[in-house]
Every structure is written in structure tokens, then in C-alpha cells.
Amino acid sequence: MFQIDIVEQCKRNDRKAQLSLYNQYCQGMFYVAMRFLKNPDDAEDIVQESFIRAFQKINQYKGEVTFGAWLKKIVVNKSIDFLKSRQLKTVELNEGYMKVVEGEDWSVDDTVTIKVVMQAITALPEKYRYVVQLFLVEGYDHSEISEILDISYSTCRTRLLRGKGQLKELLKTNKYVTRS
Template sequence: MFQVDIIEQCKQNNRKAQLQLYNQYCDGMYIVAKRFLKDAADAEDVVQEAFIKAFTKLHQYKAEVTFGAWLKRIVVNKSIDFLKARKQQLVELEEVHLKVVDMPKDDKWLVEDTITLDDVKVAINELPEKYQYVVMLYLIEGYDHQEISEILDISEVASRTQLSRGKVKLQKLLTLKKNGTRS
């Protein structure tokens, strides 16, 4: 069955199609939620809530982006809402695909080869919360500033500023690690 057909059937409240769509995306969406949340059960709850919201708002899906991208945004928003409600810190990341490697050299966003992925994870978790969200959404989730501004309900200028400041703080943390002055 084609993706479009499944979505159309889901819009008609076809439970079998909803289960099929859920099974297709639940693992990937759990990984996204787990990047934000410390507890596996919390991540599962957020994914469930995201699917409920997606199925109730499916009529708003216009296929301008893939269904997976649309659903991912719901999961990210639900995760951030959960964190805001509980005022929890961001979790250590298990799978990270940082844009750091892909950034142009003139961006002055370079880290030493001796810095490990674990060092980056620890450093991100040490950032102030307002920088953690923007850094994580931009570097790890791949959102642009317009999307981040919508997700966090801040201006694009604030997103750019917080990312810039967060990257400076992150680099300082990583430089301290490299120089051995951090434990």
C-alpha cells in the first residue's frame, strides 16, 4: 500500500491503516523523543501523545513535507513541552549526527580531533537550558532558524543569537576539555 493511500485511510479513521502508519514510524520517533528525554517511559509517552495528536490533526497534513518530517516536528514539540513542564535537563545523546563536521571552515566552528562524541554530549548537557534547546535542534535535529523559532516560540533573531552564544560556550567547554583543565 502506498504512503498516500495509508494516510488517506487514516484520515477516514481506518484503525488498521493507523496501526500500519504507527508501526512504520514508532521506532524512529521514539529515537527522536529519547534524544530529548532522560526516561525511556517518558519518551514512549511523548511518542504516544504525538501519534494521538497526529491522527487527530491529520486533516491538517498537506503533504508539503514528508509525513515523517511532519510527525517528527510534532514529536519534537511534544518533547520540548514535556521538558518545559517538568523542567528537566536534556538527556545524553545516544545517536548524534552533528552538523559540526559539515560546517564550513570559515565558520570558526572547529573542534580538535581529540574531542570525542562523548565530550560533545557532556558539553551540550552543561550548556544553559536555553542554549541546549537551540543547539540540539540546529546541530542534531537539523532544523533551520525559522523552524526553531516556531518550535520554541522565539524570534529567528533570538534563535540565531542563542545558537551563536551556545556554540561559543560549547567550544569553550570543549577547549577546556582539550587543555585538561576540565575533569
């Protein structure tokens, strides 16, 4: 059965079709949530809430992107909302007036594993971590990240540049970065 047929059946509230989509995407969405939450119980909860939300809003799915991409955006948003709700107090810094200067070229040693880079990303401050993770790991572009995080396009670009700079410093500290 084709994915679009299953989605159409879900729009008619077909429980079998919903279970089919759930089984197809559950594990992948769990890994997406885990990259943000680092806790399997929280990730499971977010995945469940995301599927509930997706099935409630499935009539809004227009097929412009794959169902998986549409669902992934829901999981990412729910994960970020969950993390934000756990923060006691956050202060928004208006970075619009700050000038961004492109740093020197750098490359990562071939021996660096994805695990090492992911650990370094988790060490970044939250406002940079989300942008860097969405860009480098999840593959979103600046306009999509801006929409997901509800920040301006220029703020997104600034945070990505600064986050990548801090990531570079973290990796350099651990001798994983070489200068070009």
C-alpha cells in the same frame, strides 16, 4: 503500499493504516524524544501522545513535507513542552538588545564521538541547549526553530551563536577543540 496512500487511509480513520504508520515511525520518534528527555519512560509517553495528536490532527497534514518530518515536529514540540512543564520557574531574558560577536574559528578533534558532543550539548543551559540541539542534531533552520520554540528569529540566531560558543568552551575544557 505508498506512504501517501497510508496517510489518506488514516484520514478516513483506518486503524490498520494507523498501526502501519505507527510501526514505521515509532522507533525513530522514540530516539528523537530520547535526545531531549533522556528517560525512556518519558520518551515512550511523549511518543504515544505525539501519535495520538498526529492521528487527531491528520486532516491538517497537507503533504508539503514528509509525514515523518511532520510527526517529528510534533514529537519535538511535545518533548519541549514536557521539559518546560517540569520547570518550577523560568525567567525569560530579552536578548534583543545584546550584540552578538562572531567568535574565532574552531574545529573539533577527529577523535570526538557524537556521544561526547551530545553530552556537552546536554550540559548547556536550557535556552541554548534546545536551539543548538534543534539546529545541529535535528537539522531545523532558524525559522523553524523560531516557530517551534516561539521565539523571534533574531533571538534564535543569538541563542544558537551563544550556545555554540558555550559548546566550544565545554569541548575545549575537555581538550576536544583545536584552534584553527
